[in-house]
Structure formats: C-alpha cells, structure tokens
Amino acid sequence: MASERYQPLQGMSDLFAPEIHQWQTLEQTAREVLHRYQFTELRTPILEYEEVFLHSLGSTTDIVQKEMFAFEDRGGRRVALRPEGTAGVMRFLSSLGPDAQTARVFYMGPMFRSERPQAGRKRQFHQIGVESMGAPDPRLDAECILLQLDLLAAWGLDDAALQLNTRGSKARHAEIAGQYREALSERIDELCDDCKRRIHTNVLRVLDCKQSECRAIVESLPGVPDLVSTEDRAYFDAVCACLDRVSAKYTVQPRMVRGLDYYEHTVWEVTHPALGAQDALAGGGRYAVQMGGTGLSGVGFAAGMERTLMALEGRLSTSGPACDLWLVSLGEAALDFNFALCRELRVAGLHCGMSMVARSMKAQMRAANRVGARFALILGESELESGQGQLKNMEDGSQQDIPLEAAAQAVGRIVRA
C-alpha cells in the first residue's frame, strides 16, 4: 500500500471512472432542470474570508464552531474553506446592487466540513444548490420547493420525502427561543451534556439533537408553527396551499428547525430511506442575510451529491461516452497512417482512439473491447499496399473493406449510419 502521504486526506476522495460518469449525469440533468427554471450558474471561490461564514451562518452554529476548516493565510488573514454555498453567493450578490434582489443562481462544487467521517458524511463533499432572491413571498418559497422536487424526480428519486416546517419571521425568533428555553430548563437534568450547554448557547439546536433522551423531551414540546405569530402562520399556510394546488407531497415536521441561523419562515429537508443515520440528502429554506451594508432575502436549497448517489443505489449508468472507433495499427507505416486518420476523424466529431506505440493485434483488440468501441479499423502492411482497410463491426463481427484514399469519409458514413 502507498504511504499515507499519497492517499487523500481522511473523509476526502478522488472521483474517477466508473463512478465519475454517474456524477456527470447528475450534473448534466441538474443543469437542464435549473435552466428550465431560469437559474444561471455562479462559481464562487472555494476559499473566502472566514468572516463571510461567521456572519451569515451564525457564530454559534455547529458548522462554524466545530466544522470549519479555518486558518490564517500567509498574510495573517483569517480564511476558511467554504462549508456550504449560500454565504459565498450572498457575498457575491451584495456587490451587484439592485440586481441582487431578484437574482436566481445555482452552483455545484465541493464544500468542506471537518466532521467525523462515516457513511454519507465526508470532509470534502459536493453540493448542487440554488438561491432564488426576493422578499418573503409564499409563492417564491413554493416554487423553490417544487424545483427541489422536480430535480429529485429528474434524478430518478421519486421516493425521496419532503419534510417541511416554518421558523417564523426573524423578529420573533428570540421570543420563540425563550419559550423553548423555559420549557427545556424544567427538564435540563434529563438532557444530554451537549444540550445542557445548547439551552444557553443556541436552544433551537436541542430540537435537532439525535440522542434518544433528548428526542423524547423534544417530542413533548409545542411545534414551531404553534408558536409563530398569526401572520407568520398564514405565510406558512399559504406555502402549503401553493404546494397542495399542484398536488406536491410533503410532511409537516413541526419541530424541524435546521442547523443554520440565517433561516426564517419556510425550511425543509429531503430524506430518503436508503440513507440510514445521515438521512438528509438535501435541505433548504428561506433566509435573510446582512452582508456588508446590504440586506439580502432569498430562498434556496442544496442537495448533497454523495448522498444523492447513495440514495440512487447504482441506478445510474457507470458507462462513459461511447467510443465509435478504435484504430488498430500493425507496423510503423500503419501507425503513421492511423495517427493522421485518427486526428481527422476526431476533428470531424467522432469518438476514437488508438495505441500510439506498437502493440500486438491481440493487445489492440483488447483495448478496443475495454473502451467498448463499436468499430475497429484494422490496418497492416498488406492493407496499405492494397489501399483497402478492414472495418470490423465489434457488435456482430462482420467486416467490410474501406478505401484508404478517402478513409475518413467512408468510416464516418458507416459509423454515423
């Protein structure tokens, strides 16, 4: 085994064939769906000032406190690898002026969280996410949820379940947190050690705690929709009515609050039975973020690509783009001829390949089979002399002569037929 230094870091992976073809299918399908919904791709840097995340995600969230890869760069600036995509998007949009308020962007790429690696939990993972900007409006939220559902369906995940809730508007968050703090303080001795601390630092985190002792207590508390204001409740009901209007399926989870501080109003998570303990394959919600002097409101979500692929359980094909033709060369003169022909065919748009060094016929045919070539053009000294190459159909084994004078045209016609 290679020394540890030449392995990827723990919780990080190289992505290559055959799985990479599944990744590319996910990305390509996502682009099609996202363009249909009029979203434009945004690529932000992976490294940002730490402040960008502290400020938007909330300094007491688990992501910021325990999971960020943050460090000082050579110039003494605090920087961090992005743990999620929304903060960087907000940083970018805050420089756009009024256009930011109606922007619709999507992103795909790696995110970094220093969590303990386990199945479905990586330190470098990948998200496909969207941010749809605009002041709170139930229709915008419902549209974003429907995009989430349509994207999952396009990926072949009709069996994913949407869990929905509201956090109410920010103006009431402190009051709601106070009510939970009061209720939980009465039973503080029964909570896990983390939650004993969370009651004071970020009480809503107690609601997501996975420990069974905490779960039982949380289930006895009132749900958030029962604690929000009448207007906020009407907002949530309007989101649900929009979803009902198009018969979208969802379940209200009244104590689901999600782990990021920027959320208000609608929040959701997508779960899938194939995922086990880390069962959320996507999550999102409405948020309000202050970036520099600019206030930004929007709604968005991100799907984890690793977990999406786990949920798909190998349902996507692992084959790469088809190879039309493999050029087989026996002898130096055939290698020279095929070298030029291969280039001509590639320029003409064919997927083709050849060995650039002399190899036995057997080895070259094996290579043709390995890449799944549909045809092989076999060329040796006698073919060069007669001016006729042998084109073999790899599926049925039939062969036909190809005039070498106009080889590219003749091969192209047959391969494309």
Ligand code: HAM
């Ligand atoms: P999140 O729920 O933290 O939300 O992450 C979204 C998805 O990323 C999760 O559902 C999961 O599939 C995946 N994910 C998160 N952590 C890991 C990990 N350690 N390993 C593998 N997959 C992981 C956000 O990131 C928000 N920015 C979503 C959003 C966009 N809200 C509004 N706009």
